[in-house]
Amino acid sequence: MQVDSITIIFVVLAAFVLWKLRSVLGEREGFEQRFENGPQVAPGAPPAQLSPAELEWAECAERGxxxxxxxxxxxxxxRDFSPKIFLAGARSAYEMIVQAFSRGDEEALQSLTSPDVLAGFKTALDERRARGETMxxxxxxxxxxxxVEARAEKNLAVIAVRFDGQFIxxxxxxxxxxxxxxxxxxTNVVDVWTFARPHDATTPNWTLVATSPGQ
Known part of the structure; x- marks a missing residue:
């Protein structure tokens, strides 16, 4: 039986094509296996979801x-720290301290402020009384x-809050x-008040430890 040259050429080409396909498919299967064993991140995938605590933080601070x-x-x-609960308490403390200072209530001020802040308030109250003034x-x-600021020190958590209030x-x-x-x-009054709480505190209360004019 005679086999012409054209037939031989087609057979050789077919064998070559099959070999190349098998080679390419083999390489592709290997690549897919390596990919499956590694992390898979789709292009444009959303960032990792925030934890419940981080979702709360996101309401009070810029992420990162x-x-x-x-x-x-x-x-x-x-572990019990909640910025939303803290901020609600700080707002209440702000109003209570302002009102206590206005009426000269040193006992109320003492329960909410540090000794240094209390000393400053008492000096101002003593001067007011000496002049016979009322507020x-x-x-x-x-x-x-x-x-506007939050940090943990060795024994304390420290948080500063910028208050923008309207007062008569x-x-x-x-x-x-x-x-x-x-x-x-x-009139508008802007202040920055800094609060602190010991890490081993047995109550949720924070103490006012510093005040400064805000911008």
Whole structure:
């Protein structure tokens, strides 16, 4: 039986093509196996989901920013830490301390402030009494209260809050005459108050440890 040259050429080409297909498929199967054994991240996949605690942090701080990192530090030292609960308590403390200072209530101030802050308040109250002055302060409302710093120290968690509030404040002299403020017009006051809480605290209370004018 004779086999012409054209037939031989087709047979050789077919064998070559089959060999190449088997070679390519073999390489592809190997690649797919290696890929399956490794991490699979689809292009454009969303970032990893946040934990419940991190979802709460995201309401009070920029993810990955300095305050966020402070939350991480504090949470490692104080497992019950919640920035939302803290901020609600700080707002209440702010109003209570402002009102206590206005009426000269040193006992209330002592329960909410550190010895250094209390000493500053007492000095101002003593000077006010010496002059025979009285003060009336009303917090109309808070425009904003946000955490601007958070960190964990060796024994303490420390958080600073920027308060932007509207107040009606009036100071009267011994004869009742108005000497400062306006009893009918609110004014904006911005302060940064820093609170601290020991890591081994048995109560959820935070203490005011510093105050400074805000911007």
């Amino acid at each position: 920013g300095p305050v966020w990192r402070g939350f991480e530090q504090i949470s490692r030292a104080q 009336q302060t009303t917090l109309v409302g808070l425009n904003d209260a946000r955490i 404040t009036a100071t009267h002299g011994p004869d009742g005459a108005l000497i400062e403020g306006d009893p009918s017009t609110p």
